Amino acid sequence: MNAFHDRRIVLGISGGIAAYKAVEVCRRLVDAGAYVSPILTEDAHRFIGPVTFSALASEPVHTSLWDDASPIPHTRLGQNADVIVVAPATARIISAYATGSSYDLLTATLIATRAPVVICPAMHTEMWEHPAVQHNIEVLRSRGVIIVDPQEGRLAGGDIGAGRLADPDTIVGAVESVLSGRGHDLAGLSVVVTAGGTREPIDAVRVIANRSSGKQGYAIAEEAHKRGASVTLISTVDRPTLSGISVIEVETAAQMLHAVEQHAPQSDVVVMTAAVADFRPVHVADGKIKKHNGIPEIRLEPTPDILAALGASKSTGQVLVGFAAETDDVVDNARGKLKKKNLDLIVANDVSAPGVGFGHSTNAVTIISVDGSETFVPLADKHTIATAVLDSVLAVRTALRPQ
Numbered sequence: 001m002n003a004f005h006d007r008r009i010v011l012g013i014s015g016g017i018a019a020y021k022a023v024e025v026c027r028r029l030v031d032a033g034a035y036v037s038p039i040l041t042e043d044a045h046r047f048i049g050p051v052t053f054s055a056l057a058s059e060p061v062h063t064s065l066w067d068d069a070s071p072i073p074h075t076r077l078g079q080n081a082d083v084i085v086v087a088p089a090t091a092r093i094i095s096a097y098a099t100g101s102s103y104d105l106l107t108a109t110l111i112a113t114r115a116p117v118v119i120c121p122a123m124h125t126e127m128w129e130h131p132a133v134q135h136n137i138e139v140l141r142s143r144g145v146i147i148v149d150p151q152e153g154r155l156a157g158g159d160i161g162a163g164r165l166a167d168p169d170t171i172v173g174a175v176e177s178v179l180s181g182r183g184h185d186l187a188g189l190s191v192v193v194t195a196g197g198t199r200e201p202i203d204a205v206r207v208i209a210n211r212s213s214g215k216q217g218y219a220i221a222e223e224a225h226k227r228g229a230s231v232t233l234i235s236t237v238d239r240p241t242l243s244g245i246s247v248i249e250v251e252t253a254a255q256m257l258h259a260v261e262q263h264a265p266q267s268d269v270v271v272m273t274a275a276v277a278d279f280r281p282v283h284v285a286d287g288k289i290k291k292h293n294g295i296p297e298i299r300l301e302p303t304p305d306i307l308a309a310l311g312a313s314k315s316t317g318q319v320l321v322g323f324a325a326e327t328d329d330v331v332d333n334a335r336g337k338l339k340k341k342n343l344d345l346i347v348a349n350d351v352s353a354p355g356v357g358f359g360h361s362t363n364a365v366t367i368i369s370v371d372g373s374e375t376f377v378p379l380a381d382k383h384t385i386a387t388a389v390l391d392s393v394l395a396v397r398t399a400l401r402p403q
């Protein structure tokens with residue numbers, strides 16, 4: 001079931017230049033099936049016309065405490081909302097919300113609601129980094145408000161720095177994870193995910209490859225990003241993904257090992273979804289091997305076992321997840337690997353079953369934890385599998401935490 005279907009979202013737009021980007025956020029929320037009520041602050045009107053939002057949203061724009069048919073619009077909007085998202089949120093709105101000050105419809109609605117609130121700040125770098133703004137952000141965070149951090153990038157006036165409104169994908173993703181009940185439960189975590197099959201060169205044009213599409217790894221990276229993690233995706237495939245995810249392109253097992261070695265030590269969670277080749281040619285021919293020279297003999301050697309290396313150097317508290325694509329004795333084989341490679345979780349799938357594993361958009365897995373527990377996730381799309389894997393990661397982290 002789509003998390004947005006028939007859900008009520010109040011979209012607050014405050015007066016920053018990024019207000020125009022809220023049009024795209026509004027459109028996506030409506031397209032996803034949500035009922036969207038926009039509230040524009042008085043200053044937001046200076047940047048964007050209310051008619052634009054009224055045309056796209058599910059009901060006309062609200063702007064004032066006084067000109068609505070209802071005498072108490074803020075209580076109605078606040079009580080009926082499943083989630084309130086403010087994008088962009090100016091320093092002023094953030095300050096008012098943190099101190100409980102109510103001076104217009106948006107601030108009154110924020111204070112009148114019990115619904116979860118997602119705040120997407122956007123402002124100049126100097127303002128964003130000001131201790132008062134950072135303090136207010138921490139106050140809100142400590143109250144459970146979800147903060148979708150601004151990105152680094154070009155700001156109004158041509159400066160470059162932190163403070164640019166998060167992109168619509170990220171904002172909509174954060175709202176989706178709130179509506180699905182998980183919220184930003186991975187906020188503050190740094191997650192490395194590998195995806196796709198490695199390609200090991202034979203000569204200048206040929207490679208040894210495998211059937212991995214990268215879909216499962218991308219789904220894990222995207223779900224982790226929506227749940228607030230900072231995600232690095234080390235990938236062999238060129239697939240579109242959410243723009244807040246940092247993608248590192250690699251091709252071979254050796255390149256993947258190098259990228260993982262650079263990023264894994266600082267990360268809280270590493271998910272090795274990639275199908276890494278087990279063997280590679282000992283010698284790579286410089287040019288193209290010519291047909292008229294006869295059938296070549298290609299000698300193979302083992303590739304580095306990236307996961308085993310990660311297991312051997314795992315830092316305290318880090319959660320390491322492996323995948324095991326098997327065709328028989330699936331769970332037993334996976335349990336053996338979990339132990340041998342010093343993993344916290346292993347996700348086993350029977351790739352001989354219909355609709356499961358390589359290339360499909362669906363998967364069916366058994367998630368085996370180091371504590372011995374097993375979670376079977378029946379055939380489902382790869383995003384649902386990703387959600388279950390990340391739920392297990394959180395369970396392991398909770399168990400690892402010192403009492």
Ligand code: C5P
Binds near residue numbers: 304307322324
């Ligand atoms: O032992 P096996 O290759 O089946 O283990 C599968 C897991 O190990 C997957 O998570 C895969 O990404 C990882 N792997 C690896 N390096 C290799 C081979 C597999 O990290 N050379």
